Amino acid sequence: MTAEVYYDDDADLSLVAGKKVAVIGYGSQGHAHALSLRDSGVEVRIGLPEGSKSRAKVQEQGLEVGTPAEVSAWADLIMLLAPDTAQRKIYAEDIAPNLAPGKALFFGHGLNIRYGLIEPPADIDVAMVAPKGPGHLVRRQFVDGKGVPVLVAVEQDATGQALALALSYARGIGGTRAGAIKTTFTEETETDLFGEQAVLCGGATALVQTGFEVLTEAGYAPEIAYFECLHELKLIVDLMYEGGIARMRYSISDTAEYGDYSRGPRIIDARVKEEMRKILGEIQSGEFAREWIAEDDAGRPNFTKWREEAAAHPIEETGRKLRGMMSWVDRPITETA
Numbered sequence: 001m002t003a004e005v006y007y008d009d010d011a012d013l014s015l016v017a018g019k020k021v022a023v024i025g026y027g028s029q030g031h032a033h034a035l036s037l038r039d040s041g042v043e044v045r046i047g048l049p050e051g052s053k054s055r056a057k058v059q060e061q062g063l064e065v066g067t068p069a070e071v072s073a074w075a076d077l078i079m080l081l082a083p084d085t086a087q088r089k090i091y092a093e094d095i096a097p098n099l100a101p102g103k104a105l106f107f108g109h110g111l112n113i114r115y116g117l118i119e120p121p122a123d124i125d126v127a128m129v130a131p132k133g134p135g136h137l138v139r140r141q142f143v144d145g146k147g148v149p150v151l152v153a154v155e156q157d158a159t160g161q162a163l164a165l166a167l168s169y170a171r172g173i174g175g176t177r178a179g180a181i182k183t184t185f186t187e188e189t190e191t192d193l194f195g196e197q198a199v200l201c202g203g204a205t206a207l208v209q210t211g212f213e214v215l216t217e218a219g220y221a222p223e224i225a226y227f228e229c230l231h232e233l234k235l236i237v238d239l240m241y242e243g244g245i246a247r248m249r250y251s252i253s254d255t256a257e258y259g260d261y262s263r264g265p266r267i268i269d270a271r272v273k274e275e276m277r278k279i280l281g282e283i284q285s286g287e288f289a290r291e292w293i294a295e296d297d298a299g300r301p302n303f304t305k306w307r308e309e310a311a312a313h314p315i316e317e318t319g320r321k322l323r324g325m326m327s328w329v330d331r332p333i334t335e336t337a
């Protein structure tokens, strides 16, 4: 089924411009939403704990900051852009006591609503505006007069205006310039988790590291293995990004294309597909969310161990050395905030 897509002409900016908007969090997404909404004529305040390292930046950029509870009490629309694992506590302690009928609670990702970690009262609007790109790109595109596509979803429509308000907010951050795709909290959450686990983050890093290990364990130089298994991945993904898999295959040699067709399916085979289905099942049943929340509640022992182990993988040391030879590669993340 094709999704409904909305553009600037479908979105009335005056709806969000008529609201007081609190953005909780000033990280990747928070800074982009807040600055672009302000530039679109919306009254915005940022919610951050007293000790937050981002408070000074917010003030430098001319925005008002308060505690999450203070700005939630002030606002008509609260956009929760703190880390997903922190949202339950912020909601319970700072937002819930400051809700009133007709207010709106917005999210940039559906995890806490999809898995019932946050259960808002029925008399408020609950919606999502989730850019399909990192916050720094969202802001840069807005400043350039363009936009990053967004997903919009409505979980509760207490006022009858929830979708119109979500589209208005999406317009305020440039999303409807590119297109706002209508979805549900369930579809966004489940596909986002599946994509990052099976393909984009989990799948891709395991593929890269395993390829590097096979080559180096067979005696090939780590520098050569790094180029073949990690560095050149960007060239291939850029081609797919620009013109799909067919464009990538058009640009590579026939030798590579033949190896792609004849060997690729031996790597990503029926067993891998079955495992992907299992991973999707764990997401759909809530098993993954329960596991992740329990891990976070326990102080993240596995997460910390895996992060340390991954940082010590030989591919990282090889990469540091090689990126030092390529001045254009090791750039800091573009700061637009």
Ligand SMILES: NC(=O)C1=CN([C@@H]2O[C@H](COP(=O)(O)OP(=O)(O)OC[C@H]3O[C@@H](n4cnc5c(N)ncnc54)[C@H](OP(=O)(O)O)[C@@H]3O)[C@@H](O)[C@H]2O)C=CC1
Residues within 6 Å of the ligand: 024, 025, 026, 027, 028, 029, 030, 047, 048, 049, 051, 052, 053, 054, 055, 068, 080, 081, 082, 083, 084, 086, 090, 108, 109, 130, 131, 132, 133, 134, 135
């Ligand atoms: N990153 C991305 O590209 C995307 C993210 N999203 C979603 O957007 C949301 C925000 O993610 P992201 O922008 O990556 O988050 P970041 O980790 O970049 O930023 C989180 C912000 O929240 C602040 N924060 C931490 N704890 C609290 C608290 N208790 N109360 C208030 N603020 C707090 C942090 O403060 P401090 O500055 O002091 O650290 C920081 O400013 C998530 O729901 C995520 O899933 C959706 C699409 C893409």
Ligand SMILES: CC[C@](O)(C(C)=O)C(=O)O
Residues within 6 Å of the ligand: 133, 134, 192, 195, 196, 200, 201
């Ligand atoms: C791919 C990772 C992501 O889902 C994203 C940037 O969209 C995330 O949660 O960070």
Ligand SMILES: [Mg+2]
Residues within 6 Å of the ligand: 192, 196
């Ligand atoms: Mg994502």
Ligand SMILES: [Mg+2]
Residues within 6 Å of the ligand: 109, 192, 193, 196
């Ligand atoms: Mg995600």
